Amino acid sequence: MQDFNKILESLNNEQAQAVTTTEGPLLVLAGAGTGKTRVLTTRIAFILHQALAFPSQILAVTFTNKAAKEMEHRIAQMVGDTAQGLWIGTFHGICLKMIRRHYTLAGLRENFAIINQDDQLRLLKEIIKSQNLDDKRFNPKAMQATINRWKDRALTPNDVLDADDAVMAVYKEYQARCETLNVIDFGDLILKTIVILKNNRDVLAEYQRRFKYMLVDEYQDTNVAQYQWLRLLALANHNICCVGDDDQSIYGWRGAEVGNILRFEKDFDGAKIIRLETNYRSTADILAAADCLISNNESRLGKTLRAHHGPGQKVRLASLWDDRGEATYIADEIESLQQTHKQKLDDVAILVRAGYQTRAFEECFLKRAIPYRILGGLRFYERMEIRDAIAYMRAIYQSDNDLALERIINTPKRGLGDKTIDDIKFSARANGITLNAAIRKAIETKALKPKIHETLSNLMKKFDEWRNCFSQIGHVETVKKILDESGYINMWKEEKTIEAKGRVENLMELSGALAQFRDIDEFLEHVSLVADSDDKAQEDMVSIMTIHGAKGLEFENLFLPGWEEGLFPSQQTIDELGRDGLEEERRLAYVAITRAKKRLTISFSSSRMVFGNIISSIPSRFIDELPKEHIEAINNTGRGNMGPGYKTRSDREEEYEFKSSQSRFQKPVTGYTFEKPKSKFSVGDKVTHPVFGFGRVLNVNGQHVQIVFEKAAIKTLLEDFIEKAA
Numbered sequence: 209m210q211d212f213n214k215i216l217e218s219l220n221n222e223q224a225q226a227v228t229t230t231e232g233p234l235l236v237l238a239g240a241g242t243g244k245t246r247v248l249t250t251r252i253a254f255i256l257h258q259a260l261a262f263p264s265q266i267l268a269v270t271f272t273n274k275a276a277k278e279m280e281h282r283i284a285q286m287v288g289d290t291a292q293g294l295w296i297g298t299f300h301g302i303c304l305k306m307i308r309r310h311y312t313l314a315g316l317r318e319n320f321a322i323i324n325q326d327d328q329l330r331l332l333k334e335i336i337k338s339q340n341l342d343d344k345r346f347n348p349k350a351m352q353a354t355i356n357r358w359k360d361r362a363l364t365p366n367d368v369l370d371a372d373d374a375v376m377a378v379y380k381e382y383q384a385r386c387e388t389l390n391v392i393d394f395g396d397l398i399l400k401t402i403v404i405l406k407n408n409r410d411v412l413a414e415y416q417r418r419f420k421y422m423l424v425d426e427y428q429d430t431n432v433a434q435y436q437w438l439r440l441l442a443l444a445n446h447n448i449c450c451v452g453d454d455d456q457s458i459y460g461w462r463g464a465e466v467g468n469i470l471r472f473e474k475d476f477d478g479a480k481i482i483r484l485e486t487n488y489r490s491t492a493d494i495l496a497a498a499d500c501l502i503s504n505n506e507s508r509l510g511k512t513l514r515a516h517h518g519p520g521q522k523v524r525l526a527s528l529w530d531d532r533g534e535a536t537y538i539a540d541e542i543e544s545l546q547q548t549h550k551q552k553l554d555d556v557a558i559l560v561r562a563g564y565q566t567r568a569f570e571e572c573f574l575k576r577a578i579p580y581r582i583l584g585g586l587r588f589y590e591r592m593e594i595r596d597a598i599a600y601m602r603a604i605y606q607s608d609n610d611l612a613l614e615r616i617i618n619t620p621k622r623g624l625g626d627k628t629i630d631d632i633k634f635s636a637r638a639n640g641i642t643l644n645a646a647i648r649k650a651i652e653t654k655a656l657k658p659k660i661h662e663t664l665s666n667l668m669k670k671f672d673e674w675r676n677c678f679s680q681i682g683h684v685e686t687v688k689k690i691l692d693e694s695g696y697i698n699m700w701k702e703e704k705t706i707e708a709k710g711r712v713e714n715l716m717e718l719s720g721a722l723a724q725f726r727d728i729d730e731f732l733e734h735v736s737l738v739a740d741s742d743d744k745a746q747e748d749m750v751s752i753m754t755i756h757g758a759k760g761l762e763f764e765n766l767f768l769p770g771w772e773e774g775l776f777p778s779q780q781t782i783d784e785l786g787r788d789g790l791e792e793e794r795r796l797a798y799v800a801i802t803r804a805k806k807r808l809t810i811s812f813s814s815s816r817m818v819f820g821n822i823i824s825s826i827p828s829r830f831i832d833e834l835p836k837e838h839i840e841a842i843n844n845t846g847r848g849n850m851g852p853g854y855k856t857r858s859d860r861e862e863e864y865e866f867k868s869s870q871s872r873f874q875k876p877v878t879g880y881t882f883e884k885p886k887s888k889f890s891v892g893d894k895v896t897h898p899v900f901g902f903g904r905v906l907n908v909n910g911q912h913v914q915i916v917f918e919k920a921a922i923k924t925l926l927e928d929f930i931e932k933a934a
Contacts, residue, residue: 253287275425402440487802628660890905
């Protein structure tokens, strides 16, 4: 147990005020790096130290078990055994505790079970089949995502309006089957608790009396169901303290409602707001960049971060020619940090907006022998969809590769049961031939059932066709053809989930990887070497992750690549959500910037290989919102002049205007005017490329040349990669 007076003396004024203001509704608006966890745990310890409540009268809710255990540990350090009996846990954990006490009111029997996502999906598949629904139109995973979204919004089957009748029938049947099986899913944990509290006033009154003080962490990330649950419990005594940051609400895509924190004062009469604005993480220049950027959002309560540390190094803004140049530049900077500043790789991170961006860095780092880890995900070539695609290539191009063929023979589903596959494998072993040869022999001898015979016969014909395509149209176009005609990429598109969308993007990015190799042999050899070069045992590594996955983390040296329109902010997010989508993207940029402690580099490229095609890139509008006086601009394109007094788009004669076709606003975006060197190619020139062969120039734009090839359709390439044909 610590001296509590010394604990209070160690707090700054705003932290101390948040800790000691115990009565009435309180919103602690905690900026990045301002010590919110310290305030939250010290506040609970203060309530116990002052004997304002028994431990069992305090409810503290957070989002992860790790955060809950950390809170318990910190409180115990301050007040010792006095903390025993606190209701500290996640939303789901606390709700489970309540349902265990009142299971009959939830329509459950004793010893009910909680099913996981896999069990939930299996049950939905059974229901869709039993109702004779087309599982392509009513994709089980898409249905699962829809039902989970409804539960996040506290909607029972009776509450959902304007939904497809068939979908509603599945939802009702699913809930009925769960009740029969005496199981609930994770969404039910909160939803059923809300139903219990709303339908049983005595139970609600019991918990309202019990919890004299309520504390909520990361309030900006709460969804509708969590919000309703909290309001029900807090309506009686109003002693609720919510800690959060509206500027860090970045999970709208999974149900978080930033409006929950924005309307706190309206929800709770007499509410007080205390702003934590002293940042103990980042330098003043980094914070100035973050504050200036986020000030462009309209839907925010507002605060200004103050740096506890000094100014430090200005934020570097680097312009690169293309995405490969961007990866090379960042690799150079990392090696310089090691040599000049003696920085460990563990102190370096790269945060990307989209998962497929990691590939360029992985390829570069492998060549440069820079150890790295992908946090929150797998390395590019380890991802399931990429492994499947490569298995298709191997099974088709290397016909004796049994492991590859076995992996994809029934992916997507082709109606081949395990017994059929086992029988063919047994035949292959018995005759000492490959799985491919055994299938062809079974087709030739008509040893299979008619439906299976037809399926495998058609598949082998496609294998032969695709194999010939490698020499006819090149490996890049062939792989696209395989993924399309096999139904594999469509399998993920039909799923219509966030995870499936990422898998489709990764498969499209695979085209960019293939285009960097002369042929399929060189690519498959490269993939094998990449797998063999895995160095997970090494501890000191650069961290690569998405910005979403970096929330709550901090790094001495941070790189933020890909700040270009369409990529960041995401064009899809803007098209789907309009201004709300743009503001969430800007909050995401704010979160990214505030992960940096000492050195921050933001970069963008003039062109980028996206899903196998080279596209011209326009710098992100967010760059125009950074404060010039805190930015050091670096031009690595070899074109134009971009010095410390760089000009924004509004200062130049040539303007780019980015217009979202579906969003509710139109706003100019930042651009840099570079002198475009005269191309050595002209429209009509005959050219040659080492992979795509001979072609003719259709259009020239700077160093980007559009060409129609004899064997690979139309491509836009950098002129460095093509030559004039004789």
